[in-house]
Amino acid sequence: MREIINGERFVMGTCYYPEHWDSSLWEDDLERMLQAGIEVIRIAEFAWNKIEPEEGVYTYEFFDSFLELAQKKGMKVIFCTPTATPPVWLTEKYPEVLNADQDGLLYRHGARRHYNYNSPVYQKLCRNIVEKSASHYGGHPAIIGWQIDNEVNCELDEFYSESDTLAFRHFLQEKYKTIDGLNQAWGTIFWNQTYNCWEQVYVPRKTVHNTNNPHHLLDYYRFVSDSARRFVRMQSEIIRKYCKKEDFITTNGIFGNLDNQAMQKESLDFMTYDSYPNFAYCLDDYQAEDPIKDRKWSRNLAETRAISPIFGIMEQQSGANGWTTRMEAPTPRPGQITLWTMQSIAHGADFVSYFRWRTCTVGTEMYWHGILDYSGRDNRRLREIREIARKMEGMKEIAGARYAAKVGILKDYDNIWDARQDKWHERVDKCSQKSLFAALQMTHTPFDYVYLDDETDWEELRKYEVLFYPHASILTDARMKALETYVSEGGKLVMGCRTGYKDLCGRCVMDKLPGKAAELTGTDIPEYSFVAPDDGRVLADWDGTKVEAAVFNDLLEPAGEQAEVLARYASSYYAGTPALIRNRYGKGEAYYFGGAFALDTAKVFLDKLGVGTPWRETLKLPECCELAVREKDGRRYFFVLNYAPESVKVEVKKELRELFAGELIKGEAELGAYEVKIFAE
Template sequence: MLLDGKKIELGTCYYPEHWDRSLWRDDLLRMQEHGIRVIRVAEFSWNLFEPQEGVFSDDFWDEFLDLAAECGMQVIFCTPTATPPAWLTEKYPEVLNCDLYGHPVYHGMRKHHNMTSPVYLEFVRRVVEHIASHYSAHPAIIGWQIDNEVNCETTSYHAPSDHAAFRAYLKEKFGTLENLNRAMGTVFWNQTYTSWEEIHLSRNTLAKSSNPHMMLEERRFISEAAIRYIGLQAEILRQYKRPEQFITTNGLFGVLDNHKLTAEYLDFMTYDSYPNFAFGLDTAKLAPRSLRDRETSFNLAKTRSVSPRFGIMEQQSGPGGWNTRMVQPAPKPGQLRLWTFQSIAHGADFVSYFRWRTCTFGTETYWHGLLNYDNRPNRRTEELKRTYADIEKIQAVAGAKFCAQAAILCDYDSEWDGMEDKWHGPLRGQSMDGWFKALQRAHIPFDFVNLSDAGTSAPLESYQVAVYPHPTIMTEARAAQLKSFVEAGGTLVLGCRSGYKDIYGRCPMMPMPGLLAPLTGCTVEDFTFLGPADEAEYMVWGNDCIPAPMFNDVLHPDTPDCTVLAVYKGNYYDGMPALTHRRVGQGEVYAFGAVFAEETAAAFIDRLGLRSPVDWTLPEAVELTIRRQADGAQYAFLLNYTDQPQEIRVPQSVRSLLTGETVCGAGTMEPYGVLVLEIPET
């Protein structure tokens, strides 16, 4: 099975429906010459399965799959539900999505359907059941991809069926209108509901403002609708698929609990990696020391949190863009190889390039693949040959786990609530960016860990330090998990705006940080956003003056063992506590009253004793990751994201998997270069 820990594989996305049959065999054979053994097909081809309502045809895909098997190619087969056909949407317009104003989103793009229409779900069931029953036995098919990039084009759903499904969701969750009204605080501004039919998803309102608690439930509903939509297809596929075939989908996109989705319906998640999204034509992202050059590493860490065993379904291989948007430059020489190794360095054992050949028509005529329109070899295909040869040299890494000392904690509730709440939502992105950059520059690998009432996506005891920048929504179950982590010897770092909301986004009448106060040993006695007229805020920590930006909680120690480590400098609360520390059991808790700028996060890293896992001299331009096998073998990946050579120093002798040579002392990495070094056991 793909991603079984035995081999790192390469693949590509292929669209035989775009090309004359005379090209198929040559394409498949050329792919194999470049190390590609897996192709993904069929995600946008509903008409080829069902050209008319209720009339199914298998001639096209039977012919192609037989050829793929003959050529020794393995196939990931997709359900085509991301693009319902014109005959369906014209006859059954209720399947179309609608915007905030109730206007239908018409046929002509993709993802124009909603995910709750009973009519659409029945068509989905029928086409998926036909595909699964007919094709699952085909020897070329090794796995299934459901749909394509769910919630990619929009996370806004307002069709009549969506409103009806939202009411059903709320009725199932709350039982009575009395319970709903209480939880949603509808007494405010006379929003009380007296009938379920009065309830709608968000609509056009004055000032574009809606009940914040209903908006949080709306996002939970959208996530649940997407999970049920994918789950419907997964359950059908599991009835027919062979035991060795897997089920996945590709993402990750917003307003979707990808952890729940993967746990309930998928064998693993795949990610679509487009590093040039970090740049496009936005020159601000090219600022010195921006680290936008490795933005994808942040996203790969998020994917690894969802699915420790994961692959890349779409790896950028050429310049990208539609005719209407998303203009991106071509990968520079060396970047295709670099980005491939970036994915592998973060844990992927399958990398599939988008796409084999650039389409000559349609919206994605500028979303280039490995080959251009002319179908001739080019520098990207030559680079792919080198990449394939190098991957064959590092097969010992297959199945190895990513190693991290630090965890950044997240939860969907706080994230979704912050999409509307300007008093805490913007803080999260700033702190995540600050910690990401500081850890990257210190060459300290980290993981994201998701927290919910049911538990964590990875055992917290695996980490030395856990940073929870702004856990706005807190429950007793989550507070208990954090307490257990600290009592067992972990270090927990909290930022401002922590714990002041309940699960519905309401603010209980209790001192902030609410349910976290017994853990921190302190409460918040005052707080303020820093406005444009305020000077930049700092805290004095020892002899250092360190940024404390955006929002300031003024802390008050409540227990004798809660110690003030730093005080604010400036504003009306000058000299008042900004940072406290408390020992709990075998561990410790830091409560910080502001947002984590990069400099702030770096100060915490230094004082917490977090260090790079290797004692090597590495420049900021080089990223370090480590993967470890179950037998203890460790492999360090060094990735140079710049167009300049980078000097490194490795004091002990290590073996390079790419060259077979011993590396010791000073060395130079080529522009966009990669090193994979076997770390001796200690």
């Protein structure tokens, strides 16, 4: 059985760097960790030189010594592959392993993640270090799992080395077979971009206004994802040969240009996330008027849950964060480490590891604080960690419980990557994603992100009463079939403007819009427009309720006997034109809204579709609190998280057991500043 994420209890860990500290500190550090309730440490992700100090010379004594001590003390270890920071001997001898910017200038040694995935030399050297590490340490009794690399695609998620161009050509040849096939897919007839041979094709290069062919860019992002996944899979396959059967393999963080769902299925046992809600208070980017602030990390945790329903946190905020070169943030206030830990657990984390045990005294991250400050003495944060460990022990019955949601937001990587390089798509999608999340948070409506691909079965969707698919510019027949079946079997689907106007290559279709979604939504779109600056807020009247149709407006017409106009634009030159159509389709309903979703608009949709505030008969909460629900064996656990710096009152409408105090509660309950309470049925 796995030591962590096993459905039996919560486990606490921390990140430790024995190479940063004199060995005389190790034993005391491990003992103090164990006394605080920390029973797992992550090591070695930046320690290539400690295993291979020069090419082909392998030394194991350093980590042998540390692992022997860890085993003696009863500390469990997650061992990492060190491929995120190739050593200087490697990059000096083999500069072709380095990544480059779009002008071809190499990123030199001195930071991290300065390599490219596609260098044959780097792939060979990585295979060597992973093989040597896994074969030597794989059977060690102190090791319970492996982390591959560190934060795949962090820092840089674009790659412009010569190796990447060669690999990109191969990727395209596999996909399109002929150069004529590529020219057709990319529409290279435009601006005289037609290619005569594969040698003329490169990764995107610097152009006038940096305006690259959008279809070229879309395939490039797919290629970056494919490259990263192959790099992770190569390491996973090596580790599997040597690790113990019960050991797990994971990697940490969620970053751009990467199909994390595919990576998980191919290479990992579960995903771990690096959660830093303190970024909400970064002094160089602080938005005081933003009511969501650190609650935004619940969105990232929901993304992690879309990869692994039960997951781990490899790096949880424990101190002030910042580098010497960027980012400045304050120390977490009393209670915030607990709040952010419970935020992670509320969304599905059964393992939480804090970054880091000791704050480093050297290097770029010497202001990225851990549990202990430079002196290593006991402090307020360590006392809070001890209290969290006590709480984890008292809530172990929740371990393995699944997050419960009846609302889903559909996503897919084709549209995510398309929005990255298409400003029209990006603008509407950014508005709706932000607003939908905020509306769900403020109405205490738990939700899931649900990722679609051509293999998605509608059965995966049926547990959701309502699905939002805000701006699916790119649609496929397979995805539409799943959605059509979901609706026909009784589901409710909401789509927004700019739906269905592109194919998989990102080319605009010549069909009547909304293209493949027309029949399901019962909608025709004869005309459309961005909202003009002098239009102000374009409103639509929905049964007497005014809702904003933000950013972009599709001017709609009903198509079909079951299509019904629910709202019309109430302003701009197209006042009176349909803005919202409901189409009855089988047992369910499809809604097409002609705008992007502003915050208040999203709240109205949740209310009118009957899914907002689903637990109103159980709990009444102020907006500053988040509600998350986990379910296990027919029992629900209600996490109430107060993000406010002052006490708030909540109303418990049904008798529930408050988990930490063990008391039955009905009526008014008080949550202190940053306090979390868990109520069990």
